[in-house]
Amino acid sequence: MALLAVVIVLAGLLAGAASYASTPVVLVAAGLIGAWLAVFAVRERAARTRRRRSGPSRVQEG
DSSP states (O other): OHHHHHHHHHHHHHHHHHHHSOHHHHHHHHHHHHHHHHHHHHHHHHHHHHHHHTSOOOOOOO
16 A cells, blocks of 8 residues: 555656657657666566466376
8 A cells, every 4th residue: 555655655746747848859868768667567477478388287196
């Protein structure tokens, strides 16, 4: 819950800073954040796929 409060406060700070920054600066920052989120999503999906493939194997004994 505390993490959620921190995220909301930081989002408010960023929105306030964006209102004072010039448009090109805001667009570059948004692009960097978007790129970081895309890389994070790809890494998480790859890790999830890797965990599914290397999960516990079920060896049946005859």
